Each structure stands twice: as structure tokens, then as C-alpha cells.
Amino acid sequence: MIRFEHVFKRYPERGEALTNISFEMKVGEMAFLTGHSGAGKSTLLRLIGLLERPTRGQILVNGRNLATLPRRQIPYHRRQVGMIFQDHRLLPDRSIFDNVALPLVVTGLGQKEVGRRVRAALDQVGLLKRERATPVALSGGEQQRVGIARAIVGRPPVLLADEPTGNLDPDLSREIFELFERFQYVGVTLLIATHDLALVNSMQHRTFTLDDGRLLNDTGRW
Amino acid sequence: MAKQRSRRRRGPRLLDLPGIWLGQHLQSAMATLRRLLETPLPTGMTVAVIGISLALPAALYVLADNLRTMAGGWDQTAAISLFLQYETNDGDANRVAADLRGWPEIAQVQMITREKALDEFRALGGFEEALEQLKNNPLPVVLAIYPRTEHSPPAQLETLQTKLLELPEVDFARMDTLWLQRFQAILDLIQTGVLLLGGLLGMGVLLIVGNTIRLEILNRRIEIEIMELVGATAAFIRRPFLYAGAWYGLLGGLTAWLLVTLAILLLQGPVSRLASLYRSEFPLSGLGLSAMGIILMGSVLLGLVGSWIAVNRHLRGAEPG
The missing domain is CATH 3.30.70.3040 (Alpha-Beta Plaits)
Known part of the structure; x- marks a missing residue:
């Protein structure tokens, strides 16, 4: 589902962020991406979502070679990749419903179908009753769950999360991770960047460790 | 094969596309209008500036038109x-x-x-x-x-x-006709003035709309970023801004028409009094239907082009670094 082949990413101002990264994830696989801050976790995720392009190497997502994907096709690629951020990236002046509906609205889906799918997504994260609220009225954990609902509402085959529990206490973090496990059961491929090692170790999933832009350790076999 | 599968996932069937396209446009146009009306003061100010800019050449046109009507009566001299x-x-x-x-x-x-x-x-x-x-x-x-x-x-x-x-x-x-011919020359001068002033102020409208839309884009930077993140196409993101430009133009054109009509109503009294001193009648003619059509169409076009310039400069679509 996701394949990296000798991927390098160099920033002119910071130097090399990723060095010779190669790995492959199968459909329905869930993996953690760990490492110290600045190790390149976010960069790696950004490459998958085509927020950035690699300096060298090839990335294949769902059979698409991102290196040869024309700019016009980028929006369609992003609809296949749900992204969850530490700071949620919600629109503060829109309701929870509107925030979650955004990925569907941009595809031109009919209102009825949008309503149905948004409620299904909110139900999955346990926020069905808060659809009329605005993000500021929600707690940090709830806001993160809205971000997750927005990422899954378009039913993307790939889900990326960048420090999704960075600001949450352990109980809430575990809740969020268990939510991710449920998506894995329905065949979604998940890659979660986190430095919550205690939580990572308590769950049995493949784990990549990045150190200064190099893939140091990969517990999975492929 | 993988490509085909992903294409099917994009959602709507081919036959539904025209309907979806129209629906999206209608929805975008109405949502944009609602958004503009939600902030009546800034919207009103922009619309007023456009309206006044367009009212000036329109008023000059009406003046030339009325003078021509007046001169028409003298052709029999x-x-x-x-x-x-x-x-x-x-x-x-x-x-x-x-x-x-x-x-x-x-x-x-x-x-x-x-x-x-x-x-x-x-x-x-x-x-x-x-x-x-x-x-x-x-x-x-x-x-x-x-x-x-x-x-x-x-x-x-x-x-x-x-x-x-x-x-x-x-x-x-x-x-007797020499001064009539001079008068005709003056009318031609005014008409050229209408074109010049119209062109100049039209450029002004272009810049006003362009700048307003530019500020609007900057204001909504975060929203635009998030929309790009969840897979909005460049066209989808541009659409509301283009509609905003068209609405500004339309509302500005209507304001210009209103201003000119109001001016004519106010001037009719004094003009009638003046005419009566010459033992004559002179009903002022306003903006005709065709002139109004031209003003509205022109103003919508100016708004659209103005916003298009801003959108083209500031919304280039998702661009990976």
C-alpha cells in the first residue's frame, strides 16, 4: 500500500531530513513511527500525503507513483490519504459537522449523502451529539476525535497521524489508539507518528524508529 | 489496474457530473452571496466604491444623451x-x-x-x-x-x-447651423470623455475588486490550506472568490444605476423650472434599458476579471514543497 524506495529529503536550510528510507506497508497494516523530535517523522508523513516531494527516490501509495503524479492529480491523491495532525487543523468558525463534512463537500457529494456519512464518522468517534458545536467548545481530546472523523469520513484506504496524542493524557491517548485499531480491522492502512513509547510498547504493532533521518529499526518483516 | 480502481473511488458517476457541476456552482454562488451579506459594512463599502466609480461615466453618458435629445429638436431649425x-x-x-x-x-x-x-x-x-x-x-x-x-x-x-x-x-x-455644428462637436467631445472616463474608472473597479479579493484570500489562508489538505481541487477553491468578484460587480452596477436614477430625479425639478423660463418643457431621460444592461454586464465582467487576476496570483492550488 505504501512503498518507499531509497527516499531522500533535503531541505536547503536544514540539510538532510531523511536519508535513504526504504520500507513497505501492506494493505490493512498498522504501524508506529517513533524517534526523537526532529528525526524526520513529520517529513516522512508529509511525503506520503504529497505535502512535499522527495529530493530523491520513489514513493508508491496505492499503486500510484507520487514522483510522476501531475500537480492537477494531487487533490485526488489526498482524498485517498486521511491526515490527522497534533494541532487538529480544524476551522474554528465552523461547526463540528461542517468541519467533518469538508472532505466530502470538496468532492461534490450530494447533501443527503454528506449528512449520512458525516454522522456515521462522528458516531465512530463518539461525537454524534456535538455536531452543532464549534471546535472551541470541545476539549482537546474531543477536538482530536473531530480531526479523526474528518480524516476517515471520505473512507480513505490510507490514514496518517502526526503525534495525534501529543497533548492528551494517557487514558485519552489509549482511547484514540484503540480507535485506530478499529480502523485497521476494516482494512485501512495506518501509519502513526508518536513519541509515546509506553503506549507503543503496550500495543503489538510494527514500529519504525527514525534517528536523525535514518530508518534505525523496523520491527516488521517484509 | 490500480489506477482504474482509484479512479472509480473518486466517487460520482460520469452521467451525474453535469448536475453535480451545476449544483456546485449554484451552491457556491449562493454561499458566497450569503457570506458577503454577513459582513454588510465592508461589503457595502466595496460595493459603494464600485458604484460611485461606475456612476460617474454613466451620469456623463446620460448628460450626453439628454443634450443630444435637446439638440435633436433643433435639427429642424x-x-x-x-x-x-x-x-x-x-x-x-x-x-x-x-x-x-x-x-x-x-x-x-x-x-x-x-x-x-x-x-x-x-x-x-x-x-x-x-x-x-x-x-x-x-x-x-x-x-x-x-x-x-x-x-x-x-x-x-x-x-x-x-x-x-x-x-x-x-x-x-x-x-444658424454653425453653432449647432459646434454643439455637435462638444457632444462628440463629451462622448469621448464618457469612453475615457469609463475606461479609467473601469480599471479602477478592476483594481478595487482585485485588492478586495486578495485581502479575502489572505484572510482565509488557513481555511484554504485545510481545504487543499483534504483534497479540494484548485477550481473548487477558486470558485467562491470568482463568484465574490462577480457579486461585487453586480451589486456595484446596481448601485451605479440607483445613483444615476436618483440624480435624475433630483435634477428633474430644477431642469423643468429652467425649461419653463424658456417657455419649453424638457423631460430628462434616464438610463435606458440597454444602457443599464451594458452597465450591469460590464460591472459583472469587471468584477469577475478583477477577482480572476487576484485568484490567479494568489491561489495556485496545492503545491508540494
Whole structure:
């Protein structure tokens, strides 16, 4: 589902962020991406979502070679990749419903179908009753769950999360991770960047460790 | 194969696409209008600036139009007024008139007898008392000469005037159309002014809309970023801004029309009073339907082009670093 082949990413101002990264994830696989801050976790995720392009190497997502994907096709690629951020990236002046509906609205889906799918997504994260609220009225954990609902509402085959529990206490973090496990059961491929090692170790999933832009350790076999 | 699968996942079936496209446009247009009306003050200010900018050339156009209507009434004026010698009586004058009617340059000759001239003079007002003092009619017989159209231009008219002056009964000949032609030239000048001013202020509208949309884009930077993140196409993100430009244009055009119409209503009273002093009536004509159509279409187009420029400069679509 996701394949990296000798991927390098160099920033002119910071130097090399990723060095010779190669790995492959199968459909329905869930993996953690760990490492110290600045190790390149976010960069790696950004490459998958085509927020950035690699300096060298090839990335294949769902059979698409991102290196040869024309700019016009980028929006369609992003609809296949749900992204969850530490700071949620919600629109503060829109309701929870509107925030979650955004990925569907941009595809031109009919209102009825949008309503149905948004409620299904909110139900999955346990926020069905808060659809009329605005993000500021929600707690940090709830806001993160809205971000997750927005990422899954378009039913993307790939889900990326960048420090999704960075600001949450352990109980809430575990809740969020268990939510991710449920998506894995329905065949979604998940890659979660986190430095919550205690939580990572308590769950049995493949784990990549990045150190200064190099893939140091990969517990999975492929 | 993988590509085909992903294409199917994009969602709607091909046959539904025109309906979806139309629906998206309608939804975007109405949502944009609602958004503009939610902030009435800034929207109103932009619309007012556009309206005033467009009202200026429109008002000048109306002025030229009205002057033209006024001048239209004077086209019937004789080209040359022929004042006969004071001694010439009506009978002799009739003979001269009949003679002149035979000239190839002349289309029509109208005789104004001394009595008729005196009556007209009295009717003009203000001179009754002065006329009472006179023992006899001081006015000569006047022949109003209407040349054929091919002899109307100034040069030909002057030749005709010289020829007429050679007649023994003629005292002097006054050309009436010269000042009309000057007036026509002034009208042409005003019309060029309308075009120039319209072009200049149209550019102004373009810049106003462009700048307003640019600020709007900057204000909504975060929203745009998130939309790009979840897979909005460049066209989808641009659409509301283009509609905003078109709405600004339409509302500005309507404001311009309203301003001009209001100005005409206010001016009608004074103009009527002035006209009545000249024993005349002058109903002002406003912006006709076609002129209004041109203004509205032009303003929508200006708004659209203005926003298009801003959108093209500031919304380039998702661009990975």
C-alpha cells in the first residue's frame, strides 16, 4: 500500500531530513513511527500525503507513483490519504459537522449523502451529539476525535497521524489508539507518528524508529 | 489496474457530473452571496466604491444623451435666416421666396412675415413694453432657408450664403447651423470623455475588486490550506472568490444605476423650472434599458476579471514543497 524506495529529503536550510528510507506497508497494516523530535517523522508523513516531494527516490501509495503524479492529480491523491495532525487543523468558525463534512463537500457529494456519512464518522468517534458545536467548545481530546472523523469520513484506504496524542493524557491517548485499531480491522492502512513509547510498547504493532533521518529499526518483516 | 480502481473511488458517476457541476456552482454562488451579506459594512463599502466609480461615466453618458435629445429638436431649425431689406413688402418677399424654391441647393423656403415676426417676438416675453413704445413694426421679412442635405456642410453652406447675399432684396444672411455644428462637436467631445472616463474608472473597479479579493484570500489562508489538505481541487477553491468578484460587480452596477436614477430625479425639478423660463418643457431621460444592461454586464465582467487576476496570483492550488 505504501512503498518507499531509497527516499531522500533535503531541505536547503536544514540539510538532510531523511536519508535513504526504504520500507513497505501492506494493505490493512498498522504501524508506529517513533524517534526523537526532529528525526524526520513529520517529513516522512508529509511525503506520503504529497505535502512535499522527495529530493530523491520513489514513493508508491496505492499503486500510484507520487514522483510522476501531475500537480492537477494531487487533490485526488489526498482524498485517498486521511491526515490527522497534533494541532487538529480544524476551522474554528465552523461547526463540528461542517468541519467533518469538508472532505466530502470538496468532492461534490450530494447533501443527503454528506449528512449520512458525516454522522456515521462522528458516531465512530463518539461525537454524534456535538455536531452543532464549534471546535472551541470541545476539549482537546474531543477536538482530536473531530480531526479523526474528518480524516476517515471520505473512507480513505490510507490514514496518517502526526503525534495525534501529543497533548492528551494517557487514558485519552489509549482511547484514540484503540480507535485506530478499529480502523485497521476494516482494512485501512495506518501509519502513526508518536513519541509515546509506553503506549507503543503496550500495543503489538510494527514500529519504525527514525534517528536523525535514518530508518534505525523496523520491527516488521517484509 | 490500480489506477482504474482509484479512479472509480473518486466517487460520482460520469452521467451525474453535469448536475453535480451545476449544483456546485449554484451552491457556491449562493454561499458566497450569503457570506458577503454577513459582513454588510465592508461589503457595502466595496460595493459603494464600485458604484460611485461606475456612476460617474454613466451620469456623463446620460448628460450626453439628454443634450443630444435637446439638440435633436433643433435639427429642424433653418440653416440660413435671410433678412430682406426693410422696405421689401410681403408681396415682393413672396416672389423672392418662389424664385428661391427653384434653386437646386434649396429644399424648402419658409416666409416669416413682419406681423408674424412681431407676434413671435412678443411671445418671447419681456419685450411687450418696449414694443408698445414703437410706432411701427421694426422687423423685416425673414426667409428661412432649408438647404438640401448635400448642401448642409459648412463649406457648401457658405457658398450658398454668398450667392444669396448677391440678391438685391437681401439685407443680410445669418447662418444658424454653425453653432449647432459646434454643439455637435462638444457632444462628440463629451462622448469621448464618457469612453475615457469609463475606461479609467473601469480599471479602477478592476483594481478595487482585485485588492478586495486578495485581502479575502489572505484572510482565509488557513481555511484554504485545510481545504487543499483534504483534497479540494484548485477550481473548487477558486470558485467562491470568482463568484465574490462577480457579486461585487453586480451589486456595484446596481448601485451605479440607483445613483444615476436618483440624480435624475433630483435634477428633474430644477431642469423643468429652467425649461419653463424658456417657455419649453424638457423631460430628462434616464438610463435606458440597454444602457443599464451594458452597465450591469460590464460591472459583472469587471468584477469577475478583477477577482480572476487576484485568484490567479494568489491561489495556485496545492503545491508540494
